[in-house]
Amino acid sequence: MKPSDNRFHERSGLTFTALGFGGAPIGNFNGVFSDEGASAMVEQSWRQGIRYFDTAPGYGNGLSEYRLGHALRGRDRSELVISTKVGRVLTPTRGASKVNGQYVDIPPFVAEFDYTYDGVMRAVEQSMQRMLTDHFDALFIHDCDRYTHGASQPDYFRQALVGAFPALESLRDQKVVKAIGFGVNETEVMTDAIKATDADLCLLAGRYTLLEQDPLDDLLPMCEERGVGLVLGGVYNSGVLATGPVRGARFNYAPAPAEVLQKAGAIAAICESHGVPLAAAALQFAYAHPVVTSICVGARNYVQQARNVELFETQVPEQLWVDLRTAGLIRDDAPTPA
Structure with missing residues (x-):
């Protein structure tokens, strides 16, 4: 496999490289990047054959979008695919904190969740300005899941269905964007979202991996039936499939529990017996499903x-x-690389 291998997504007409550039780190996630360093990371990815770039307003209060837009400026847009997300509106606020969760040294904006029609239109306009573009290839409704909103999730999810998604449909009709869908961390929420909408493409983080294959029950067959493409993020389950079951290993953004460490250890042992790094198997396993675009x-x-x-x-x-x-350790119905 090569990062530049590609898959054509018929429903959207987009072609994705096998590996995509995840934009969270250049938004100063868990550490500070310089503008020059961020541009160099994008340039390195380009030289490696990567042509799909994903970002979001939530990645460092717009910092990731700003840096990615400037790094890609001057590139032929027909040669690359850019996705960003909606659901947050950023407001410049004097004295606003320059720390937001794990993002540090970020612009002094207040980020507010807004899944209304008008809020999404405003967010897309802001993203265009930060990224120096007049269109996007894909837009995802971001974080309308329980992990983000807890007990308030049903209200935000309804708002996304009646406000955010119709806004994206309008933008798709205007050819401002080619593919629309959802970007969440939970299989059940993603399944409900696709059932309720005419989504083209979605981004699922951390739920289809060497450790977890529950999406094979309902989500992936439904995507296959409807022609919905799926970008996968978090294929290392936020750490443990990259590091192995070491002390301090992370799973779903928290310390890995004992049962996860045990399963990861068993997978790692088989990988080691074949001289293959655990992380290599994790990456390639995730890409083996035909619904996965990148x-x-x-x-x-x-x-x-x-x-x-x-x-x-x-x-x-x-x-x-x-x-x-x-x-x-993996399901019988899970596709594996040829």
Whole structure:
């Protein structure tokens, strides 16, 4: 496999490279990037053959969008695919905190959730200004899930269905965007969203991995039936499938529980017996499902970015997948790389 391998998504007419550039790190996620460093990361990805770039207003209060837009300025738009997200409106506010969760040294804006029709139109206009563009290839309704909103999620989800999605449909009709859908962290929410809308393309983070294959029950068959493409993020489950079951390993943005460490250890042992890094198997397994258009991976530095490419290009013997299946570590109905 190569990062520049591509898949054509018939419903949207978009062609995605196998690896996508995840824009959260250049929004100063868990550490500070310089503008020059962010541009260099984008340039490195381009040289590696990556042509799909994903970002969001929520990645550093617009900082990721701003940096990505400037780094890609002057590129032929027909050669690349850009996605961003809606659901947050940023308001410049004097004295606003320059820290937001794990994002540091960010612009002094207040980010407010807004899934209304007008709020989405305003958010898209703001994103266009930050990214120096007059159109997007894909727009995702971001974080209308329980992880983000807790007990208030049903209200935000309804607002997304009656406000945000019709706004995106209007933009699609105007050819401002080619593909519209949802970007969430939960299989059930994604399934409900696709059932209720005419989504083209969605982004699911951390739910279809070597450790988790529940989307094979309902979500992935439904996507296949409807022609909905799926970008996958979080294929390392926020850490443990990259590091292995080491001390301090992370799973779903928290310390990995014992049962996860045990399963990750069993998978890692089989990978090791074939001389394959666990992270290589994690990347390639996720891309094997035909519904998946791209694997979006973030990197904090040049070394990580180069490593992701190396892992994706690693030769994985077919017997590794057979052994994982025989051990009951991946589902029988999970596609594996040819």
